[in-house]
Amino acid sequence: MIKAIQYLFYTELLLSLRRSQEWLYPIGFFIIVICLFPLAFTPDPIFLQQYFPGCIWIAALLASLLSLENLFLRDVDDGSLDQILLSHISPTLIFLIKILTKWLVTVLPLILLTPILALLFQLSLYSTLALCISLLLGTPILILLGCFGVALTIGLKQQGVLLGFLILPLSIPVLIFGVNIVQYSQMGLPIAGSVAFLAGICLLTITFLPVTISATLRMGLDDVY
Amino acid sequence: MTIQATFSATHLTCFRQNRALFTDVNIAIYPKHILSVEGPNGAGKSSLLRILSGLTTPCSGSIYWQGQDIEHERETFLHAMHYLGHRNGIKLGLSVQENLTLIQHQLLITEKPAYDVILEKLNLTLYRNTLVNHLSAGQKRRVALAKLLLFPKPLWIVDEPLTSLDHDTQLFFLSALTTHLQLGGMAIITSHQPFKLDDVVISTLRLGT
Numbered sequence: 001m002i003k004a005i006q007y008l009f010y011t012e013l014l015l016s017l018r019r020s021q022e023w024l025y026p027i028g029f030f031i032i033v034i035c036l037f038p039l040a041f042t043p044d045p046i047f048l049q050q051y052f053p054g055c056i057w058i059a060a061l062l063a064s065l066l067s068l069e070n071l072f073l074r075d076v077d078d079g080s081l082d083q084i085l086l087s088h089i090s091p092t093l094i095f096l097i098k099i100l101t102k103w104l105v106t107v108l109p110l111i112l113l114t115p116i117l118a119l120l121f122q123l124s125l126y127s128t129l130a131l132c133i134s135l136l137l138g139t140p141i142l143i144l145l146g147c148f149g150v151a152l153t154i155g156l157k158q159q160g161v162l163l164g165f166l167i168l169p170l171s172i173p174v175l176i177f178g179v180n181i182v183q184y185s186q187m188g189l190p191i192a193g194s195v196a197f198l199a200g201i202c203l204l205t206i207t208f209l210p211v212t213i214s215a216t217l218r219m220g221l222d223d224v225y
Numbered sequence: 226m227t228i229q230a231t232f233s234a235t236h237l238t239c240f241r242q243n244r245a246l247f248t249d250v251n252i253a254i255y256p257k258h259i260l261s262v263e264g265p266n267g268a269g270k271s272s273l274l275r276i277l278s279g280l281t282t283p284c285s286g287s288i289y290w291q292g293q294d295i296e297h298e299r300e301t302f303l304h305a306m307h308y309l310g311h312r313n314g315i316k317l318g319l320s321v322q323e324n325l326t327l328i329q330h331q332l333l334i335t336e337k338p339a340y341d342v343i344l345e346k347l348n349l350t351l352y353r354n355t356l357v358n359h360l361s362a363g364q365k366r367r368v369a370l371a372k373l374l375l376f377p378k379p380l381w382i383v384d385e386p387l388t389s390l391d392h393d394t395q396l397f398f399l400s401a402l403t404t405h406l407q408l409g410g411m412a413i414i415t416s417h418q419p420f421k422l423d424d425v426v427i428s429t430l431r432l433g434t
Contacts, residue, residue, distance in 0.1 A: 004330035011327050015318045079312025082280055086308055087331035088300075094331075222281050 012101040053182035068146040130185035151216040155223030237286035268433030278308035313369035
C-alpha cells in the first residue's frame with residue numbers, strides 16, 4: 001500500500017514536471033503581476049511596503065486559479081479518471097495525492113520566490129516570515145477549493161469564468177486572515193490568533209474537501225458521458 | 226433449481242437528456258460465457274457498459290456479482306472486474322512501462338507480472354520506454370489492453386476492443402479472449418466488427434431496436 005502510494009505520487013510528480021507549462025506559467029504570471037503593482041500605483045516604498053502583502057496574496061490567488069482549470073479535465077479526456085474510480089486504492093486518497101502534487105508543483109515555487117520579491121519591496125524580515133507562513137497555510141485551502149470548483153463543473157467543457165465565480169467568493173476568508181497576519185506583523189502586534197484561524201480552516205478543508213471532491217467527481221462523470 | 230448467475234443485472238434503465246436509451250435490460254452471465262452487446266451508434270452500448278462496471282448509477286435496476294449487489298459489495302466486485310472504455314485510461318505523459326507499473330500499483334498488486342512476455346506478444350517491446358504520447362492510436366490501444374493480460378481477473382468489460390488494432394493484434398486479442406473464457410472467465414464486449422471465437426458460445430444483446 002505504502003509502495004503504491006509512493007509510486008502514484010512519483011508518477012504524478014513526473015507528469016507535472018514533464019509538462020513545463022504546469023509549473024512555469026504560474027511562476028511567470030506571479031512575477032509579472034507582482035511587478036505590475038508598483039507601476040500601477042506609485043513607486044513610493046512606504047506605500048508599497050504597506051500594500052505588498054495584499055498584492056502577493058491576490059497574485060497567488062489568481063496564479064493558483066489559472067493553473068487549476070485543466071486538472072481533472074485531462075484525466076477525464078484520457079479516461080484515467082474512470083480507472084481511478086475503479087482502482088483498488090480509495091479514490092479519495094488518489095485525489096489527495098493529485099492535489100498535493102499540484103500544490104507542490106505550482107504553489108510551493110511561488111512561496112519560495114516570495115522572500116526574494118519581498119526584498120524588492122523592502123519588507124522587514126519578520127513580516128516576510130509572517131507572509132510566508134500565511135501563504136503556507138492559506139494556499140492549500142485555495143487549491144482545495146479550486147479543485148472542488150473544478151469537480152463541480154466537470155460536466156462543462158468550458159468552465160473558465162464560472163470557476164472564478166464559484167471559487168473566489170469562497171476564498172475571501174482566506175484572503176482576510178492571510179493579509180491580516182502580515183499587517184499585524186508590520187504593526188508589531190501578535191499574529192498567533194490569525195495564524196490559528198488560518199491553520200484551522202486549512203485543517204478543515206484538508207479533512208473534508210478530498211472526500212467531497214471524490215464524491216462530486218463520481219457524480220459529475222455521469223454528465224460527461 | 227436454477228443455477229445462480231455469477232454476474233447479473235435486472236431491469237436496468239438509462240435515461241439521457243430525458244430520453245430513454247434503454248429500458249428493462251436483463252443480463253445473466255456464467256463462467257465461460259461472453260456477452261456481445263450490439264446496436265447502432267447512440268443505442269447506449271457504452272452507457273450500459275459504464276453502468277455494468279459500476280461507474281455510473283443506473284436510473285433503475287440493480288447489478289449483482291455472485292449474488293451481492295455491487296453498490297454494497299463494491300470492493301469485492303472491483304477486485305474481480307477489468308473495465309476498459311473507448312478511452313484508453315492511460316497517461317500520455319508516461320512511458321509504456323510507467324503506465325503499466327502505475328496500473329499495477331493502482332490494483333495493489335505487489336509481485337511483478339511477466340511484463341516482458343506480454344509486451345513481446347503485443348509488439349511493444351521496442352516502445353517500452355517511449356512516451357505513450359508518441360505512439361500511434363493502435364499502439365495506445367495495445368498498451369491499454371495489456372492490463373487485461375497482465376493482471377488476470379474473472380470479468381472483462383471492454384468497449385470496442387478491436388477498434389484501431391491491426392489484423393494480427395485483433396487475432397491475438399481474440400485468442401487471448403478465448404483462453405480467458407476457457408479458464409472460466411467472463412466477458413462483456415461491444416464490437417461493430419463481427420468476430421468469431423472457437424468453442425465459445427457468444428450470447429448477444431441487441432440495444433436500440
